Amino acid sequence: MTSNEKSFGGAPVFRSSTATEGGSAPASRLVSSLAPPIDRSCGVPLLALFGGAALWLVIGSVLAMIASIKFHAAGFLADCPWLTYGRVQPAADNALLYGFCIPAALGVMLWIFARLSRAPLCLPFVPVVAANLWHLGVLVGLVGILGGDTTGFTWLEFPHGGSVLLFTAFLLIAISATATFGQRRERELFPSHWFLLAALLWFPWIYATGNLFLVAWPVRGVVQAAIDFWFANNLLFVWLGLAGLGTSFYFLPKFAGRRLQSHYLVLFAFWTLILFGTWNGIPAGAPLPAWMPALSAGAGSLTIIPVLAVLAIMWKTLRGSAHSEPAGGPFCFIRFGLAAFVLSSLMLIAMACPQISRVTEFTWFGPAQTQLQFYGFFAMTMFGAIYYLLPSAAGLEWPFPKLARVHFWISMLGILLLVVPLAIGGVVQGLKWADPGVAPVDVAKATLPFLRASTTGLLFLLLGNLLFALNIFGLTLVWKLALLKKVLAIVKAPLETGSASASIRRDKEVKA
Amino acid sequence: MKNGALVFLAVFVALGLSWCGFVLAPTRQLGGAKQTTVLNSSDLYPLGRPGEANLGLQVYRANGCAACHTEQVRQTGVACDVVITDAGAKEGAVLAALKRIRAKSLKNEDRIDNLLPNSKVPRMPVWDVSKQVADAAIEALTAAGAKAEIHIVAMGPDIARGWAMRQSVAEDFLYDYPVQPGNLRAGPDLANIGVRDPDANWQLVHLYAPASEVKGSTMPPFRYLFTVRKIGGTPSPDALLFPKGFGPPAGCEVVPKPEAKELAAYLLSLRANVPLYSAPFTP
Numbered sequence: 201m202t203s204n205e206k207s208f209g210g211a212p213v214f215r216s217s218t219a220t221e222g223g224s225a226p227a228s229r230l231v232s233s234l235a236p237p238i239d240r241s242c243g244v245p246l247l248a249l250f251g252g253a254a255l256w257l258v259i260g261s262v263l264a265m266i267a268s269i270k271f272h273a274a275g276f277l278a279d280c281p282w283l284t285y286g287r288v289q290p291a292a293d294n295a296l297l298y299g300f301c302i303p304a305a306l307g308v309m310l311w312i313f314a315r316l317s318r319a320p321l322c323l324p325f326v327p328v329v330a331a332n333l334w335h336l337g338v339l340v341g342l343v344g345i346l347g348g349d350t351t352g353f354t355w356l357e358f359p360h361g362g363s364v365l366l367f368t369a370f371l372l373i374a375i376s377a378t379a380t381f382g383q384r385r386e387r388e389l390f391p392s393h394w395f396l397l398a399a400l401l402w403f404p405w406i407y408a409t410g411n412l413f414l415v416a417w418p419v420r421g422v423v424q425a426a427i428d429f430w431f432a433n434n435l436l437f438v439w440l441g442l443a444g445l446g447t448s449f450y451f452l453p454k455f456a457g458r459r460l461q462s463h464y465l466v467l468f469a470f471w472t473l474i475l476f477g478t479w480n481g482i483p484a485g486a487p488l489p490a491w492m493p494a495l496s497a498g499a500g501s502l503t504i505i506p507v508l509a510v511l512a513i514m515w516k517t518l519r520g521s522a523h524s525e526p527a528g529g530p531f532c533f534i535r536f537g538l539a540a541f542v543l544s545s546l547m548l549i550a551m552a553c554p555q556i557s558r559v560t561e562f563t564w565f566g567p568a569q570t571q572l573q574f575y576g577f578f579a580m581t582m583f584g585a586i587y588y589l590l591p592s593a594a595g596l597e598w599p600f601p602k603l604a605r606v607h608f609w610i611s612m613l614g615i616l617l618l619v620v621p622l623a624i625g626g627v628v629q630g631l632k633w634a635d636p637g638v639a640p641v642d643v644a645k646a647t648l649p650f651l652r653a654s655t656t657g658l659l660f661l662l663l664g665n666l667l668f669a670l671n672i673f674g675l676t677l678v679w680k681l682a683l684l685k686k687v688l689a690i691v692k693a694p695l696e697t698g699s700a701s702a703s704i705r706r707d708k709e710v711k712a
Numbered sequence: 713m714k715n716g717a718l719v720f721l722a723v724f725v726a727l728g729l730s731w732c733g734f735v736l737a738p739t740r741q742l743g744g745a746k747q748t749t750v751l752n753s754s755d756l757y758p759l760g761r762p763g764e765a766n767l768g769l770q771v772y773r774a775n776g777c778a779a780c781h782t783e784q785v786r787q788t789g790v791a792c793d794v795v796i797t798d799a800g801a802k803e804g805a806v807l808a809a810l811k812r813i814r815a816k817s818l819k820n821e822d823r824i825d826n827l828l829p830n831s832k833v834p835r836m837p838v839w840d841v842s843k844q845v846a847d848a849a850i851e852a853l854t855a856a857g858a859k860a861e862i863h864i865v866a867m868g869p870d871i872a873r874g875w876a877m878r879q880s881v882a883e884d885f886l887y888d889y890p891v892q893p894g895n896l897r898a899g900p901d902l903a904n905i906g907v908r909d910p911d912a913n914w915q916l917v918h919l920y921a922p923a924s925e926v927k928g929s930t931m932p933p934f935r936y937l938f939t940v941r942k943i944g945g946t947p948s949p950d951a952l953l954f955p956k957g958f959g960p961p962a963g964c965e966v967v968p969k970p971e972a973k974e975l976a977a978y979l980l981s982l983r984a985n986v987p988l989y990s991a992p993f994t995p
């Protein structure tokens with residue numbers, strides 16, 4: 201088994217071998233002449249996926265801000281049913297998870313599959329259609345939640361219309377990714393392959409289960425809660441873990457300049473993650489038959505194994521690596537993401553322990569863990585990957601490269617200011633709920649300073665996300681302008697000779 | 713790992729195991745659950761919510777009440793109290809038996825008890841003990857000629873708060889769709905709110921202006937579920953009755969929209985307070 205880096209370390213290999221389309225590129229910021237064709241084959245699908253993702257990221261941040269401000273003034277926007285806390289808060293979470301995290305991961309996955317296969321993306325128009333379907337589904341879902349049409353199940357709030365679109369879009373992207381995987385030049389599978397293929401398999405499975413058993417043909421009574429617990433854990437911990445670690449393990453060796461340490465440890469982390477991680481999520485106090493929380497708590501303590509394995513992989517791969525990247529670049533994002541994965545997983549494992557969950561269950565400690573998983577681990581990993589890969593995929597430079605570095609620092613600050621107060625506030629809240637002498641209103645009041653502090657974190661995250669969106673939108677704009685110029689050039693070009701029409705056909709291929 | 717098909721199969725099985733465990737198994741175990749009987753009674757439980765309360769559950773869902781409120785009470789265990797119902801003819805023997813029981817097993821002997829009427833025998837001489845200790849006490853007391861019984865009490869901070877008499881169990885949610893267990897207690901638990909605050913007007917006023925009923929409440933007001941209007945010829949029978957110092961300007965009344973009435977009906981229907989085999993207690 202070779203590592204990723206051994207086979208794909210050299211972008212120059214691609215660049216030197218691709219002198220096609222040399223003369224046709226206009227003398228703008230288009231650098232299509234330099235971009236490798238494998239990367240370029242992903243360009244349009246990735247722009248479609250990331251553009252919408254950046255938009256939902258900003259919208260989600262704004263919704264989260266609105267929800268958080270309600271802890272400063274309970275009456276804030278309270279007279280508008282669309283913006284009541286119970287609708288804005290799930291909408292914000294769903295915008296972040298379904299709007300940003302998953303489509304961003306799908307885009308990164310397509311690119312990694314193409315790279316690892318050393319072949320251009322198969323059926324590149326399919327993910328473009330899928331990206332639009334996906335973002336339409338998120339729009340339908342968010343409007344549904346805000347309009348009061350939520351299903352009422354945690355992390356499955358999107359009504360029918362939205363979830364069907366998401367499911368279809370995911371399958372389309374999985375088809376393109378699998379076809380690209382099938383074209384690979386080497387039989388051997390890379391570590392990223394295992395994680396990402398499992399992610400491609402697992403999302404349709406859990407999403408279909410959740411929607412069929414809870415929304416389409418609902419099961420009876422408390423079984424709904426059991427399936428929702430299972431779904432939430434498998435999406436938030438296992439799926440995000442698979443997709444995020446698959447991405448990290450692709451980039452880690454690239455940035456560290458050495459192989460993943462070691463192949464067998466990665467294999468071990470993978471199998472223990474899917475064997476133990478999938479059984480988490482049933483809280484100790486749930487009104488379910490006692491064997492379910494007990495089994496889940498057992499699995500929770502075993503989940504420490506893959507988490508420690510990831511920590512060991514990270515430490516052994518990065519220790520003494522000669523990489524020197526300026527602070528705030530893609531490498532920093534990926535490294536921060538891995539560290540946050542370990543930390544948020546430890547929080548999850550702690551919450552699975554019955555002694556600890558007596559205090560932390562039903563408190564802000566849970567949202568703190570979820571936000572660390574979303575922003576700290578997953579979004580940061582995706583930011584790093586996107587900052588790294590989109591320029592070569594789109595054949596354009598970032599319009600504001602300095603803002604990307606600012607984005608790193610501002611996000612890191614935002615995550616700290618969001619997660620730390622929520623986690624401490626959650627413990628304080630849990631201890632107060634455990635004391636029957638403290639009135640409910642006093643428990644709520646005791647959490648307010650922490651919730652208000654976390655608003656600052658959300659504000660920094662909003663700023664950071666705006667910077668990210670600015671770069672993505674700027675790059676998309678430049679790309680569209682270049683496309684427009686090209687189309688205009690084709691329209692204006694004389695059409696007499698056969699060689700001219702041949703060049704038009706070639707130009708059209710470039711666009712596609 | 714060169715054999716893609718084999719790896720795929722293994723991944724499929726590894727992931728599918730949890731599906732079998734946490735989706736298939738509970739569906740088989742509880743998917744066909746039916747009503748059960750209340751402990752020591754032939755009454756069926758649960759009876760299903762009235763129509764208006766069922767509509768109210770949809771209002772609860774649509775407005776995301778579960779974002780801040782749980783409907784699951786936890787308990788840490790159960791304990792037994794021994795209650796003497798009749799001291800019998802030989803009070804001296806009973807008191808002597810009690811002395812022996814307490815000397816053997818009780819740490820909290822300094823609790824002052826109600827005495828039985830016209831007697832020196834305490835009503836509840838032994839409390840917060842295990843089933844074994846309680847059984848031994850009953851045996852000794854019966855031998856001394858008294859009549860006594862065991863009361864089962866659920867323990868834990870949620871119970872001590874007075875949120876419910878017992879933990880929430882699967883039966884409580886049998887007819888609900890969607891089940892709204894919640895996962896955050898930004899506010900109090902509601903599993904039993906219909907017993908704690910059974911006044912519909914209180915619930916409606918609290919929804920309209922939370923701070924008027926609970927000083928310093930952090931709950932957002934749900935004024936959009938109500939209409940404020942000028943009082944016409946005859947005031948509406950549904951108009952809310954506010955505590956002093958709150959309420960609409962003079963000449964106006966606050967009338968709940970149908971959604972508000974349904975939501976209040978749902979809240980009042982949350983009464984998980986009967987003893988069950990799976991969650992016993994003595995009412």
